[in-house]
Amino acid sequence: MKKSKKHKKSNTWKIKQHRDQFFKKSKTLGYRSRAAFKLIELNNKFRFIKKNTNLLDIGSYPGGWSQVSSKIITSGKVLSVDLQKIDEIEKVSFLQCDFLEEKSKEKITNFFGTRLDVILSDMAADTTGNKSLDCIRTNQLCAEVIEFSSKCLKPNGILVSKLFMGEDFLQVKELARSKFKKVQFFKPEASRNESKETYVHCAILNTL
Ligand SMILES: C[S@@+](CC[C@H](N)C(=O)[O-])C[C@H]1O[C@@H](n2cnc3c(N)ncnc32)[C@H](O)[C@@H]1O
Known part of the structure; x- marks a missing residue:
């Protein structure tokens, strides 16, 4: 019997994943x-997570970034947010919600009760099969996080967010530049070469 296109595609993904050094390493180290x-x-390059950091991790499922953050942070708060529920991580609070909803943003700000040191977003929109549309939808999430961060970060706070090198990349870059004094881009080695994914690191709010 002929295998369906979808089945073949998911098998190729599984084979790639098993050959992948970062996938193997994550299994060994318990990530x-x-x-x-x-x-x-990202943290080795920019050094933004400290022992006492108050950190928000948006789009956190299944929890790799929250695990990494919670290993470093000993006296700050860590809040992890996703549409999907994650399994518990010690010292990490979790909120299952849609970040785009106003009531989610309210819950987040109430949780910290003060401006934050670090906001991370690895949010990615569900893929539609149309790469250009997928880029735009994920970059829209990044734009939302930039707007939110400009209101909720401490003046010297740091935002790190995923975005794609798609057609609206320059617009998102300009938005980041309008809110932050220092805007840098970095593609980690663990980000697949074939992916248009990159990360923006934003520092020092323009209000300073
Ligand atoms: C690439 S995964 C994150 C992986 C995670 N950083 C880790 O280390 O395990 C992207 C996540 O973004 C979440 N996401 C997408 N849109 C969202 C939204 N509007 N609100 C909250 N989470 C969202 C998805 O549910 C998905 O789990």
Whole structure:
């Protein structure tokens, strides 16, 4: 019997995943996702997670970034947010919600009760099969996080967010530049070469 296109595609994904060094490493070290290594690389480069950081991790499922953050943070609060429920992580609070809803943003700000040190977003919109549309939808999530961060971060706070090098990349970059003094881009080695994914690191709010 002929295998369906979808079946073949998911098998290719599984084979790629098993050959992948970061996937293997995540299993060995007990991380829930290979994405954990992207945050490790980002933090090695920019050094934004400290022992006393109050940190928000948006789009956190299955929890790799929250695991990495909670290993470093000893006296700050960590809030992890996703549409999907994650399994518990010690020292990490979790909110299952749609970040785009106003009531979610209210719950987040109430949880911290003060401006935050670090906001991370690895949010990605569900894929539609149309790569250009997928880029736009994920970059829209990044734009939402930039707007939110400009209101909720401490003046010297840091935002790190996923975005795609798609057709609206420059618009999102301009938005980031309008809110932050320092805007840099970095693609970790753990981010697949064939992916248009990159990360923006934003520092020092323009209000300073
Ligand atoms: C690439 S995964 C995150 C991986 C995670 N950083 C890790 O280390 O395991 C992207 C996540 O973004 C979440 N997401 C997408 N849109 C969202 C939204 N509007 N609100 C909350 N989470 C969202 C998805 O549910 C998905 O779990």
